[in-house]
Amino acid sequence: MADRGFDLEDRLRTLEENDLKRVLSPVDRVAERGYFADPSGGELPVLDSAEALVFASNNYLGLTDDQRVQDAARQAAATVGTGAGASRLVTGDTMVHQDLERLLAETKGTERALAFSSGYAANVGTITALEPDVVFSDELNHASIIDGCRLADTETAVYDHCDAASLWATLEEHAERASRAGREPADESWLIVTDSVFSMDGTVAPLEEICDAAEEFGAWVMVDEAHATGLYANGGGVVQAEGLEDRIQIQLGTLSKALASQGGYVAGSSELIECLCNDARSFVFSTGLAPPAAAAASEALHVARHGDARERLWENVAHLRDGLESMGFEVWGDSQILPVVVGDRRDAIALADGIRERDVVAPAIRPPTVPEGTSRLRVVPLATHEQGDIVSCLEAFRAAGEEVGLL
Incomplete structure (x- = not known):
């Protein structure tokens, strides 16, 4: 009998070969920092022992745990x-x-x-x-x-x-x-x-x-x-x-x-x-x-x-943008969203991995979400990030950027 189903294994293999496969990475709380787990594949996740700063959330005012x-x-x-x-x-x-x-x-x-x-x-x-x-x-x-x-x-x-x-x-x-x-x-x-x-x-x-x-x-x-x-x-x-x-x-x-x-x-x-x-x-x-x-x-x-959350957010945005641009990163946008544009998808993944190793989370965004040649890290500070958090993020970008050869 003919098989009229779907070859899901081939689809997944193609995604992996093109660096397009995405995975779920659970976090213990939605806030400016948290403990993340590696992809579990359906098993119960195990949280990492190191707390990471989150610079990738749309929780712009940090009000989820207010x-x-x-x-x-x-x-x-x-x-x-x-x-x-x-x-x-x-x-x-x-x-x-x-x-x-x-x-x-x-x-x-x-x-x-x-x-x-x-x-x-x-x-x-x-x-x-x-x-x-x-x-x-x-x-x-x-x-x-x-x-x-x-x-x-x-x-x-x-x-x-x-x-x-x-x-x-x-x-x-x-x-x-x-x-x-x-x-x-x-x-x-x-x-x-x-x-x-x-x-x-x-x-x-x-x-x-x-x-x-x-x-x-x-x-x-x-x-x-x-x-x-x-x-x-x-x-x-x-x-x-x-x-x-x-x-x-x-x-x-x-x-x-x-x-x-x-x-x-x-x-x-x-x-x-x-x-x-x-x-x-x-x-x-x-x-x-x-x-x-x-x-x-x-x-x-x-x-x-x-409240004053909006003012605190925009202060963090200005500090982070200035720091990234002063290092030589190309930062797009006119809002609280700071796309650090790398270009090559593999470089973007390497940079994201590098800052993650330094306990900062800002995943790489790559095609098909964005056009080919414009892969980036979508960096977003929250109103609840302290100045020390912004400095830690910038230090992670500097170290990872130099390691990957982008700076």
Whole structure:
């Protein structure tokens, strides 16, 4: 009988031969430092005896082990329950969800917000619910945006990364094509979608210029603030830092990064949220966000808005960037994400291994996650790193860089 299954061993062998196989490496806690275990292959992991500094986490404000955030999750679990138990549209909506959404809307300067089970679900659900005729997408947008466009079966026009001129030219080309076909602007719905902070390059989208282009051509703008929420003005994102709330129709983000929890959100007009409640399949057909996760995110957002964690983060970012660049490393980006670009994937792996031997964790990022020839270490300080931690990280990079021959 013919075998119509899958040759998984060959797939894994190919990944290993191309230095592309990834493995799980458990850690004892999510914080600025922790004990890691070697890949266990399904067996119980054994933690390393040496504690390592973590410079690779999206826990930007270091709030995952903040007592206030943990207490909020515990209280929600004790009073509301550990899980929502059903879709929000059935019986899974709680006062904890409503409180989180109220605070998100206030922070993002919108009428309402809606919490999803993940940021991925928020992007996919929003794009598929809107069903735009054309999406204009930055070439480095997150996979969830790309998958949302695919599931919506919409025409997708990709413009050059963070290039407003490329976006403008792409919009103009489509407008001319529509005009030749006899279609009026009102006949089509256009949506421009971009991340605000790009997770692998650390770049920041030119949102004001994007809004200018959108308004010229009558398009809507959707901005994913996954790596910005909580870090900018009043605990908001780049949209708030640039005062663009009234020019951007849809703001998204996650609760799983700076807000130290799990889930995603969409913020916008009341009409937008009502439509998503009814038409976003990833919302309608998912169990509601767990109440402890909603409560933790709400408290973390409160801390981000009213504490000093944001200032401490940006101080650490400046110190680390200056130190890396002064050594001669090429550091990209304009945000808290500091990609140390090496180029060759094997050199990147060797550098990551070298700093890991010195108890600093910042794994190599290589193709297909990033383009060939741009392998890098994605280095991210946390607000909870002390100055001595930053110095230790820099010393590890210097020693490993010299050992590998990069310095």
